[in-house]
Amino acid sequence: MTTNDNHGLRLIVRYLVLILIALMFCFPLVFMIISSFKPDQQLLLDSGNIRAFLPVGDLSFDNYSEAFARAPIALFIFNSVFVTAITVTLSLLLCSTAGFAFTFMEWRGRKLALSIILATLIVPFQAIAIPLLLLASKLPWIGMDGLTWGWLNSYHVQIIPFIADGLTIYLFAQYFKDLPGELIEAARVEGASWWQIYRKVVMPLSGPVLATAAILKFLAMYNQYLWPLMVVQEEGYRPVMVGLQYFFQLNIAWGEVMAYLSLITVPVLAFYLYLQKAFIASIASTGVKG
Amino acid sequence: MTNAKWVAGAFVAATAWGSVAAAQETLTMWYHGAGNEGEAKVLNQIITDFNGSQADWKVELQSFPQAAYNDSVVAGALAGNLPDILDVDGPVMPNWAWAGYMQPLTIDESKIANFLPGPKGMWDGKLYSIGLWDAAVSLVTRQSILDELKLRTPTLAEPWTLEEFNGAMEAAKASGKFEYALDLGTAWTGEWYPYAFSPLLQSFGGDLVDRSTYKTAEGALNGEAAMAFGNWWQSLFTNGYAQATQDGADRDSGFGAGKYAFSWNGNWAALGALKAFDDTVFLPAPNFGAGAKIGAASWQFGVSAKSAHPDGASKFIEFALQDKYLADFANTTGLIPATATAAAMTENYKEGGPLAVYYSMTEANALVRPVTPGYVVQAKVFEKALADIANGADVAATLDAATDEINADIEKNGGYGH
Amino acid sequence: MASKFTVSHRAGWLMAGPAFGLMVMFILVPFFFAFALSFTNQRLISPNPTEFVGLSNYRQLLGVGMLTLEPVKDDAGIVQLKDGAPEYPALRSFTRKNPDYPHLDGMRELFSFNLSGDKITYVLARDVVFIKAVLNTFLFVLIVAPLQGGLALGLTLLINQKLRGINVFRTIYFMPVVVSIVVVSILWRIIYDGNNGLLNNILTGLSFGAFQPVNWLGETSTAMGAIIAMSVWQAVGFHMVIWLSGLQTISPTLYEAASIEGASKWQVFRYITWPGLKNTAVLVLIVITMQAFGLFDQINVMTKGGPLDSTQTIVFQAIERGYGKQDISGGSAISVLLFLLVLSVSLIQRYLTRSVEAK
Incomplete structure (x- = not known):
């Protein structure tokens, strides 16, 4: 420093430089949101x-009210968020335990x-x-109606096949x-069970990877189109991406398209900001491990 | 339908399931109109009327967005989960009937005797589906444009010839007043291509497939007439009359904004064009040698093969065929009512109505797309061939390849039951 | 690190079993089913019985041939000229119903070249569209993997500065990632518009009108480039975060030591940061490659493989055949080929990065 x-x-x-790059990354989204208020x-x-980026002219919420009249948007967003949240949670649990077992443990068939x-993959x-x-x-x-055959038209058909995937385990x-590795070995020597090591030693250090895996899974699930299209015939279980087609008449x-796109993008942005706060930021500030 | 109602409805349906006294047998129905409020309103009215008109059957509707509809039905069929009543795009019906998804309707012939031919879905000599409306395509322009370019106004009796059509394009281009002479709607990928453009091929004397046997496309899609069509099609783009790739927004509003002199468009867009200019006129299709042709057959109702109540399903469809409903649909969507009596009941299609000309066009020029289960593949192959030629691909090689692909597909499918 | 403390058969299966079981059930079993389908003539919709057809689907996809043609000569052996160039016999007279060339029947030109004199050599393929899809997919992967990985690393270093408000920038850079690729594609289709598109207008403005508007998605020369640019724009933030979490694993004491010794910025990167990121690099490379091979949504929304097959990709073709053209066995065969392709690529990648993996 001089x-x-x-x-x-x-x-x-x-x-x-930072601002210029930021503009490059956010201009289509600004365009989307601003447009959603224009005729x-x-x-x-x-x-x-x-x-395109300026809130000028005849601005109103008309597109939003018309979009809500065209399709049960709240229902679609609820369905997607519900399916996604459960899948992400179960996926983080099952894939991290699997990753743990593959990395730290020796077992037959590993x-x-x-x-x-x-x-x-x-x-x-x-x-x-x-x-x-x-x-x-x-x-x-097995559900409220007792034993039934066939998973069509349900939430679980959109969840269970996607809980475990190679990429998350690999991550x-x-x-x-x-x-x-010494930490784990030391804990073993002290007689800690595998589950305890996973809970008390490894998970607390796994903020960044949990965040990464959660985002990746969230995006994949929230953007599901082909599968729900095939297995969900009832509007009551339809997710947002299938709902998008309501607007392509x-x-x-x-x-209205812009309004719908803005509406379905908001939950993901919120989720990311939450994650950023919960995991990434804390990791970055403490400097952590190593 | 509000969201709250939906959630509440789903909840009630889930909990009350099984406890409802089954006085009426439930018929499930799938429809492609999700997101289209107008259509939903008319259809719901028909269903309400039907459910109230008798004590045996109760129709329950499940709507799908159009873009996802066919895939949903195929998936539903594979999973053994089809409804009693479904709607089907006219040219796709033979594919589903042949595959065993649908069963013939038990509707009295006399009930549909006065229907336009397009809405009657015939396959294998039997009626499998029936439509409440038909659709037609015309060359949309303005009287002032015709006058200014000094063009003869074509009529059904005397449509434009190839020379006149090309001359009109050249005149529009030379005037320098338009971004492009012709809005073909290339932005509408998918069924629009075979629906709107295969009649032009047929007007040249070619076709997607040889309709005498339905066993080959050889000669139909790559014969002399088809080659002439292909070269002409390519010239539309090389001469700068039309765009090979078009922005969707231009398709929707370009003509109204004065970007195009002519627009090849369906009657469902006609009301918008009339609103844009009060001197909008709808010209009949040109005759390129083998007669003027436009496409026919739109969405139709049918009964699924696995339905346990085909009699009830047919009853509902028959109920929906009343002129008042045909008129309701036509008033809402701008589509052509399937009967002349219903047409007389509508604002747009009654004698002297602004769209009445479309009814005459359908009567005079309509030709259904090839009636074969192979149509689904043939439509895709045709679309790609046209897009490639528009983008400069060699005409003969492209049409040959399309012919080969169609023939290979027919062979793979054991001739599609023809 | 096999020791008596790490061996645990029961606990191992208990922890890995649920995920593994789900994957066997919902990925492996269906994949074997698809694999089996690829040897049949199964249609998506058909009343006809399924038949075993051996490798015929694969032969159809992979069949290639060559044909060398001489210019048309008259009786005296003089080369005939047409528009000033030698005239050649039409290719279709050899590839369609020519009993002398049965092995070329139904083939189309992939490309042609001129090796010796006036002879022209055609490379033919039975399924030109599929071969083009394979080439395009490789092109996409080869450009996107280094470009996206590199740009993401650059962004990471930029964003790793200690500046007030840096978190805001990080959030913004990441934003495109959380927007569905379908949504992004719809937006960019408007931006890329050939007439009044934002991109054209910006470039025209920046060049004071010298720039001629380009139909970005409508020209064979620019369509794939436009899709690559958009794809990188959309996903680069994600890999930025992966790099960033890799950076966190590097011990701060190393940097402190370097700064005490007065190392230059480049030296710090070269000898501390980069070696510390090697594991992350492998991860980033593999994730990008896998995702790039699956290129589909952008194509489906923006170009449908056109113009003139310049944006056809393997997955798009698999879908187009299996669902659009109801040829589920052909679509399955494409998927199996894609599987084998990516498997070989990842084996090569693993081999090339083996020293890192061994660490």
């Missing part, structure tokens, strides 16, 4: 110039199971969708590898 002036100038340049005609006229899981979902549909339509379920295993009301 003089104060120089330092100040460099600071300004740094912020300018169709003006929205399209503005879409090609700077007015290598084979790991290879199989890594291989499934590569299977595109679309490839197995039809066989999975045939399977899901015949599985038994955990890869992260656990970097944790100091012959003459597209772009203002």
